[in-house]
Amino acid sequence: MFKLPDLPYDAAALEPHMSAATLNTHHGKHHAAYIKNMNAALAERSDPPDTVEGVVQLAVRENNKKLFNNAAQSWNHGFFWESLTPTPQGDPQGDLKLALEKAFGSIADFREQFKTQGAGHFASGWVWLVSDKSGVVKLVDLHDADTPIVEIGTTPLLVCDVWEHAYYIDYKNERPRFLAAFIEQLANWRFAEAQYDAARKGEGGWKFPT
Ligand SMILES: [Fe+2]
Known part of the structure; x- marks a missing residue:
């Protein structure tokens, strides 16, 4: 159990x-x-x-x-x-920073795309930053319980829950304000960077504690 x-x-x-x-x-x-x-x-x-x-x-x-x-x-x-941290971590660093700049143009552009994609996701789900084995990163929004760990060769780096239960007490219906708080204040970039290293080494990354 x-x-x-x-x-x-x-x-x-x-x-x-x-x-x-x-x-x-x-x-x-x-x-x-x-x-x-x-x-x-x-x-x-x-x-x-x-x-x-x-x-x-x-x-x-x-x-x-x-x-x-x-x-x-x-x-x-x-x-x-x-994916959340009480210690604001500013921008992603190192190779992940470079990968995000390559994929999105800049870290600011990445944050804007994250907020746009999260706000545009219809109903319940998750916004994931993922990487393939070669280190190419992208944003995917998945519905309900869907998870990128069922995709072979895909490693999640960071996720934001966009089910209403994640934000309704604090932000009511204002999902965009929640998304901004997540990506600007709460995102655990040190965790995402470690996941990015694991993705490229084929190590799989974070496992659910047993
Ligand atoms: Fe949730």
Whole structure:
């Protein structure tokens, strides 16, 4: 059985950009429910995988949408907590900075594209910054529980949750203001840079804690 991972910071640490009320509900209720539901589905099986990544892959193989939704949402939220930091980190650095400039023109242009894509995403989902093995980066917005870890050769670097439960307490319907706070104040670039290194080394990057 999988456990709800602790947040990597105090629930109030991201204020004023993300409130403790949001994190307590999002982590303590929503994320916890996905894990509980995943565990319940796995309890019926004799051969449950021992990693959440394995559960996601199993659900894909079996075309089991309910298991996929709960396993992928368990994984996506774990990755989302790592994508946030209470310590503003300015711009991405090093090779990731160069890759973003190559793909988007400049870091400022990247931030604008992130905000435009996130605001334009219809209904629930996630905005992912991903890399392929050669180090080419791009933004993809995926619906509901969909996750780039099912794409062979793709490594996520950073993600922003654009389900309403991620921002409605703090920003009501103003998703663009939430996206701006994420990409300008909360984004954990040191984590994204480490993921970028892993992507190019074929190491896979962050794993859900077991
Ligand atoms: Fe969420």
